[in-house]
Amino acid sequence: MNADAPLYERDPEAWQAYLAEGNAKQPRKRVSADVLLRDREGHFLLVDPQYKPDWDMPGGMAEANEPPHEAVRRELREELGLDIHAAGLLVVDWVSPHGPWDDLLAFIFDGGELTDEQIATIKLSDGELSAFEFCTPEQAQERLRPYVWRRVAVALDALKTGHVQYLLDGYAR
Template sequence: MSAELVPVSPGVVRLTWSAELQAEGLGPTVEAVRVVIEQGFAAGHERIETLVDPADEAAQRVATFSGLMREGVARRVIEGADRIVYARLADDTPVEEPMGFRRLLNSFLPRKRAISQMLIRADGGGVGDDGGVRVLLCQLTYKKDWDLPGGVVEVSESPRLAVSREVEEELGLSIPAGPLVLTDWLPPWGGWDDAVCLVFDGGVHEESLVDGIVREAREIRSARFCTLEEVHELCADFTARRIVAALRNLSDAPGPAYTESGR
């Protein structure tokens, strides 16, 4: 029963432990692994890593309780099989300190992608399901369906600031985001993981707003104000439902503030 370090490159060693040790239970295994980790850093190694089978939940717990942070999944790294990469650096904040413990938790807790979009309307259109409203839609270069302007929220970025940044980067328009009008959960689809889409009010503008658009050509083919009939023709069904739900929340009889795939 043992845990050991195997050199990988200068300053980097890979941690392994035997199945016999893991069979002793979580406590004894973690204790043995922690001792080896301490010895590794005392010997001058800068990085200690381990590769864990995604199906081996016991080994994942050993890695986590030993203070190793989850870094991601290396695909087909060992005999064509995926492995979860856990690692610790010599100068990482000790797990015993609050910051170190929070960083450890943050490394393996679930994360969800956030998308911010802006609902920009044309002056003169009513709000509702009667077709009078017109909203700004973008024809994107990387998919056939049209969509609201916006994009993915960057790490540590405010969703409200993100949507204004995306609108300025992709359309050349400086429009501060107004109140949040809808939170829409998107289930996994077409190769994407699930996500949360936040729709912010972009206000009502003159039709001439489109004349000032400067397209980011790599992402935007065109952009124009569209009627609700066109929304249903040009957008994916879940996008059209999202737009209708967001518009309802700007009316005198708002609908739910939270939807799932627009429903």
């Protein structure tokens, strides 16, 4: 073997160890994934988590090595008994560190319009949620934390325009 060859050619095991060491030192990002689900009147679904004071979008935190769109699907199954494939990405919001939390990447996906039959099957499944309701934008603005509402308002706009938006703390970049 050529001594001048790159490490990945000379010693593949050493190269993998080098990559693993770098991976262990890299910062990790928290990832949340929510979904915009609508009824036929255009109202969208909000949920009332028992573990925080405000209403929120359906969805939640991604688990280790879980793609955000799959996190949405899992959370909807676990919390509401729905099996929905998120259609497309509407928003990615980088949320700066706050309180005890490090930074976060927050995704909002388009879950489409639910049929009356799908809505009838929604059930609070795992004890994390105390209620759900389809709301107008005005109702949502009253119930959501201001930074969550900013993100949702941009998602509603992205739904109309077809342009995915990248935000910093809920504000367009």
